[in-house]
Ligand code: CXF
């Protein structure tokens with residue numbers, strides 16, 4: 001009944017930098033060619049939503065519908081859509097997967113060339129599907145915009161999943177949990193019996209630990225400024241903990257090099273600070289050590305690496321976009337790992353609120369009280 005027509009629904013709109021989201025009625029246009037309109041079932045808050053809400057205007061862009069971790073059901077499809085149908089349970093994902101470009105066809109890349117990722121305020125065709133009741137344009141976020149009862153997403157950014165996974169678990173696979181687990185599994189390919197070091201034990205760092213645990217790592221060393229993180233991180237597989245604020249004269253990398261007799265096999269930076277990336281690389285083992293960067297630093301941040309460490313010690317360092325996962329093929333595998341009780345997503349959900357209380361989710365994350373707060377529409 002609603003197909004082809006605009007839908008009026010509730011959305012939590014980011015109107016001003018740093019200000020609470022505003023519950024409004026908005027108009028969501030019908031999906032265009034190669035797009036689907038999705039009824040969101042639940043969404044969760046990722047730290048990137050906070051980062052972009054807090055960006056001053058400009059480079060912050062307002063009014064905008066934030067949110068990019070979600071699960072929903074396809075309400076209607078646009079022209080030319082054959083891969084998805086009304087009623088499908090889907091996860092929107094900021095990382096596009098067109099399935100036909102050189103990168104999407106290669107096992108070695110998850111960086112789609114046809115729809116290059118950017119933090120664009122638009123759909124891929126440079127337009128918006130959202131208007132407010134005064135006719136004003138509302139901007140998109142990460143090609144997802146899930147803080148609304150209905151959203152429109154390009155098929156390249158939608159993965160169909162088995163509908164038996166509970167929605168409050170499924171939504172986590174849209175960004176944070178997948179990114180961390182994928183970084184251990186796909187970007188680093190952690191080997192059984194290996195030693196892992198993780199800098200930063202927020203949701204991403206803990207998801208890396210969960211991934212490393214699933215890969216069979218023997219030792220998982222967690223590093224954080226908050227000693228309270230050790231207890232919680234044990235549940236994600238962290239076996240040893242370093243409180244980086246009480247290392248005395250020593251650098252954290254030195255302590256890890258001593259603990260591991262020469263460095264960890266796989267090291268992950270999950271903070272978003274270039275000097276911590278350097279520290280992470282410094283405790284990576286010679287010969288085969290791999291460092292993976294996940295944290296998002298300020299625009300323009302630069303890395304300084306010792307030429308000796310790079311050239312003479314044969315260590316590698318790489319970035320990891322969406323944990324190196326290829327959304328359409330890897331996300332269903334993670335869904336299955338959840339259903340098979342291997343991947344434990346439940347541990348990430350510390351809070352759940354109704355849509356009208358979405359601003360509480362922001363408070364909890366900023367106060368450091370939550371890992372993931374699920375928002376039910
Ligand atoms: C991030 C990835 C890097 C750019 C900004 C958004 N993704 C999700 O949180």
Ligand code: ZN
Pocket residue numbers: 046047048049068069175176
């Ligand atoms: Zn995210």
